Amino acid sequence: MKKSILRKMLLVVSMMLAVSMMLTACVQTGGSSGDNDGTTAAPTTAAPTTAKADPTPVPIDMKGREFRIVAKWNEAPSLGVSAYSDLRYNQDRMIEEKFNCKVTYVRVPNAEYLNTFITSMLANDPKGELWFMDSPQAMPLASKSYLLPLSDYIDMEQEKWDPNIVKLSSYNNKVYGVSDTRGNPEGCFFFNKKMLEDEGLPNIYDLQDADEWTWEKMREIAIATTKDFDGDGVYDQFGLSNVNYLHMINANGASILTYNPDGMDIIGFNNQNTYDTIDFMRDLIHVDKVVLPYPEGSKWDYPMQQFMDGKTAMYFGQYSQRTEIIKKLGTDFGGVLVPKGPNGENISYTIKQPMRVIPASVKDPENICAVTDALLTKLSDEILESLMAADCPDQRFLDNIFVSMKNLAYNPTTAYSNVPTQVEKAVNEAIAGTKSTRAAMEEIVPSVNEIIRSVYEQ
Numbered sequence: 001m002k003k004s005i006l007r008k009m010l011l012v013v014s015m016m017l018a019v020s021m022m023l024t025a026c027v028q029t030g031g032s033s034g035d036n037d038g039t040t041a042a043p044t045t046a047a048p049t050t051a052k053a054d055p056t057p058v059p060i061d062m063k064g065r066e067f068r069i070v071a072k073w074n075e076a077p078s079l080g081v082s083a084y085s086d087l088r089y090n091q092d093r094m095i096e097e098k099f100n101c102k103v104t105y106v107r108v109p110n111a112e113y114l115n116t117f118i119t120s121m122l123a124n125d126p127k128g129e130l131w132f133m134d135s136p137q138a139m140p141l142a143s144k145s146y147l148l149p150l151s152d153y154i155d156m157e158q159e160k161w162d163p164n165i166v167k168l169s170s171y172n173n174k175v176y177g178v179s180d181t182r183g184n185p186e187g188c189f190f191f192n193k194k195m196l197e198d199e200g201l202p203n204i205y206d207l208q209d210a211d212e213w214t215w216e217k218m219r220e221i222a223i224a225t226t227k228d229f230d231g232d233g234v235y236d237q238f239g240l241s242n243v244n245y246l247h248m249i250n251a252n253g254a255s256i257l258t259y260n261p262d263g264m265d266i267i268g269f270n271n272q273n274t275y276d277t278i279d280f281m282r283d284l285i286h287v288d289k290v291v292l293p294y295p296e297g298s299k300w301d302y303p304m305q306q307f308m309d310g311k312t313a314m315y316f317g318q319y320s321q322r323t324e325i326i327k328k329l330g331t332d333f334g335g336v337l338v339p340k341g342p343n344g345e346n347i348s349y350t351i352k353q354p355m356r357v358i359p360a361s362v363k364d365p366e367n368i369c370a371v372t373d374a375l376l377t378k379l380s381d382e383i384l385e386s387l388m389a390a391d392c393p394d395q396r397f398l399d400n401i402f403v404s405m406k407n408l409a410y411n412p413t414t415a416y417s418n419v420p421t422q423v424e425k426a427v428n429e430a431i432a433g434t435k436s437t438r439a440a441m442e443e444i445v446p447s448v449n450e451i452i453r454s455v456y457e458q
Helices: 002-015 083-099 110-122 135-143 163-168 193-198 204-209 215-224 245-250 272-287 302-308 319-329 365-375 381-391 395-405 419-432 437-443 445-457
Strands: 066-071 102-107 130-134 187-192 238-240 257-259 265-267 312-318 333-336 348-350 354-357 408-410
Touching (some): 083 102, 083 365, 083 381, 110 135, 130 135, 135 354, 187 193, 187 245, 187 319, 204 333, 215 238, 215 272, 215 312, 245 419, 272 419, 312 319, 319 381, 419 445
Parallel strands (some): 066 130, 238 312, 348 408
Antiparallel strands (some): 187 312
8 A cells, every 4th residue: 555655745745846744733732822923914805816827848957056945043954864755855856967057955944034035135135046834924025015916927816825824825916835735734633533433422523524513513512521530529531622713713603813905904803703602602601611621830831731641532633633543542433524613604713824935135036936836736636645654543534625626715813913812811801700701802802903003004
């Protein structure tokens, strides 16, 4: 089986110019801040204009010029590390032969990354041709004309470009970032298959397939799996490790941040669907008492650890955490999309979308865009599955990652300094009952909008 997969993957190399890096992303749980070193903008509402592919392109000779790919990590592939790394290494060599260029990789530390991009671009001497950049960082750069409008050079209607990502990377009707991924699903709802089976409860995979995976079903299962085994009046097992507003608000037809026509994020959660979501979360914690309480000073991964230890039946987490959970639970866990509220759908969420951008002052932008277009080729489902399957407990989990790529809600709160703190404070005040839900949410609207606006006007 492994040899068959490898032969197919090598065949892909011989047929395609490029296979891109498989996206990996990991954020904190429970609405905690993750990578918080950037700023963000959501897409404009109008469809972006785009160049059309030339059916008879003229061969490009870069005359040995370097094509530098910049990242915060060591991105350079090496032979012999893995079949995927071999594919990327061979891809680079084919690009070099086709365009007579030299593909090289530059690592810039995270603390220096954004400043290095801006200062070198403004000096008309970019430190690289193609930069990895998260959407929260990229769109404010586009608003300042620091990025090359890629849609002026690349046909963005090609099948390989995911339309949702094209929207996320658009500003004022132009596309400034490209990505060969299908979307970056982060939010995943984990469940302990064995625990639910032992209790005679339905398999959540089946509920999702039947379009019956709802908040009320989640609540029923959580109540049934919250147990006091020794009769001392203290629960020993809980239905839920946590509740997460990032997951649940979007699953009820609302959003943390939304956007207006000029492409700038604005507060989107001061509406009734959000208020109903927070009230439901409060009931799970204080009325049903099915949510694991956290000891004072517990670490951010405490709810995941308790799920891995079999102390809880279900856990709001991130798909990337499967690599740790599978070490402890083996195949005894599953993962589905977030249960839907009365006004929403089953979704996953993403805080940021990794993409590639080109500095506005790059030399020979037409040729650089041609190389970029050839370099980024959509990964086939077969290759994606081969990369992810080893860390998935079953085929249905793997299938749900692909489903999640098409059912993403964008939650860029952590992209703005101090916004996550304000949002979480308001949510916690509402859940604790120290303020009404409406009052807690509406109180922070002016200050959050001002923080976002300042990013674009500074």
